[in-house]
Each structure stands twice: as C-alpha cells, then as structure tokens.
Amino acid sequence: MNGLAYHLDPLRGLDGLTTAAQDLPEPGPNQVVIEVLAASLNRRDLMLMDGDYPLPATPGIIPLAEGVGTVIAVGENVTRAEVGDRITASYFVRWIDGPQRLATVAEQYGANFHGMLATYAVLEQDSVVHVPEHLTDVEAATLTCAGVVAWAALTKPVPVAPGDTVLTVGSGTVALFAVQHAAMLGARVFSITSNPVKAERLRKLGADEVIDRTETPDWDAAVQELTGGDGVEHVVDTVGLPTLSKSVRSGGYNAQITMIGAMPSSVVEPVGEVFGTQYVSIRRIAVGSRTDFEAMNRAISEHRIRPVIDRVFALDDSVQAYRYFRDGDPFGKVVVRMS
Secondary structure, three states: OOEEEEEEOOOOHHHHEEEEEEOOOOOOOOEEEEEEEEEEOOHHHHHHHHOOOOOOOOOOEOOOOEEEEEEEEEOOOOOOOOOOOEEEEOOEOOOOOOOOOHHHHOOEEOOOEOOOOEOEEEEEHHHEEEOOOOOOHHHHOOHHHHHHHHHHHHHOOOOOOOOOEEEEEOOOHHHHHHHHHHHHOOOEEEEEEOOHHHHHHHHHHOOOEEEEOOOOOOHHHHHHHHOOOOOEEEEEEOOOHHHHHHHHHHEEEEEEEEEEOOOOOOOOOOHHHHHOOOOEEEEEEOOOOHHHHHHHHHHHHHHOOOOOEEEEEEHHHHHHHHHHHHHOOOOOEEEEEOO
16 A cells, blocks of 8 residues: 655755655564654754754655554564554664664664654664553654653663752753653752743643743853752753853752753853863763663653643645744644644
C-alpha cells in the first residue's frame, strides 16, 4: 500500500522540504516497519534544514527523529517488537547504554537514517522503545528528543533527589520536560522565562518559583535570594552560551550545570567571567541512550505525566508545521498527525 513521505534537501529552507510517494517498505534482518501515527519537531530539525547542525543531513533524508507508530512487519531475528505493538525509536540508532561514543552520535534518525515524517518508517531493532500506554498517539510522539535529554540532564551523573533544588532556563520543550521531570523527582523547581503567561503555565507544570527575565534581568541574583544565598544544586540551561554566566552564578557550591545539545557558538565569554568565584561542574549533553529513554518512560507511566502539546498539524500541512515551529513561539510540542 502506497504512502507519502517528506524528504529534506538541506540549505534550501522550507523549499527543501518536498513530498514523494512512498512504497510499503520490507524489513531486513533486525529491522521493524511501523505505520507512523504522529511525529513531532525539535530545534535540531530546523538546524538540519539550515545546515547548522553538527551532523549534516543526508540530502533526500526523511526528517524528524521523534514519532510513534504501529508495528506492521518485522524482519528476521527481531525480538524487541511484535506486529501490533505501538513503539517509537531512540534518537541515536545504536546507543543502548553506557558512555556515549562518537560512533553512536554519528547515527541519527532524521539526519542520516530515514526518520518519521512519512506514512511508514523502518527502525533498527536496537533502537526500538515501547511508549507509555496512557499517552495518546500525539503525546507519545514527543518523547524521543526533548523528553529524554531533559531526563538525562536530571538523572546523570548525580541524579536529582527529593528536596534538591533545580533551575530550568528557557521555556522551550526541553525546559518544559525538565520542569515536569524535576517536579516528578521531588525537587524544588525554579524556572526562568520571558513573560507572565508562560510563567503561569510553568507553575501549573510544577515550577515552585518562576522568574520573568524581562522584569528581573539579574535573575541569577534573584535565584540566590530565593535560596537564601545557597544557590541551586542543578541547572538545566536550554538556551546556551548567552545565559551560561547567569546559570553559573545561580548555582550553589559544587552545583551541576547542564547545557543542552547543539547550539550556536557566536556568543563567547571569558572563562573567568563565567566562573567568577563559583565552584561548579559544567557539561554539555546530547539527548540520551535507549536505556535512559526506557527509564524515563517507566517514571512517566508511574506518575501519569503528559507532555505539553501546543499545536497539531496534518501530514499534508507539514511545511506549515515547520513554519509555525520556527516563527510561532510555541509553548509545547508541535506535532504532525498522519491521519
């Protein structure tokens, strides 16, 4: 049965996102074919389109790493899925567990392995992940990238414990998942955002204290004041270098500062100005392993967490979904539903 697939020709902007008929794929050994139910966008998808991502997109690739589908065929030696299962895939095709290596980073769905913006997707067995049963298809399509990187930021190398203090910087999808995860883990959550509407929504997600950076530009000092001068123990900075110095100054002694994923390098501060007199550790992470994904899903299932959805588009409107994600300042995930 024929379907439809989008293909990406990078460096052409939205004009590089085109459609073509898609034949029903045949799975090879250790492969699973799914009929895609929904897929969602991340910042890395815009970077791949614009050629700003560290791993260049293969011309003609089917984009999007995040999605969910129903298994319709399995190849030889497949044991992790059966026909009829509702599954997704890990962001990195073969990173199952343990330290991240360059070889595992170099294989990604939607970049150099065909992704989810299509009627059908072929997944490698090593990347198969079952999704929480209580989530809708739209919600289950949002976990692979933003959800897992927020989870890895809070559970590695020193996991957040009940009573810890966590600061999230930004209000993109990673930050929203970080607020939900941190609250779920029992932390006291502080969030930095840019307007009162977003502030109220962050409080409803689980943030205990929200600081509007437009009203309080010196939000690092405000965090210190709210913590009695102790600073926070964990910072999840989803903005990057422009906010790094304030994130550092918000931290307490031996705080853990986590910077999320690929980001532009146009803003550079002298090391001394970033650290000042702070004693903190700073790391930059890229999503997480399949094992991280599965641990997050267990926690989401136990606590009945639901991802934040901003807007849902039809498959035929995928270009508009990209445009809205880029220009519309969404609060939550932008999802493409296949039917």
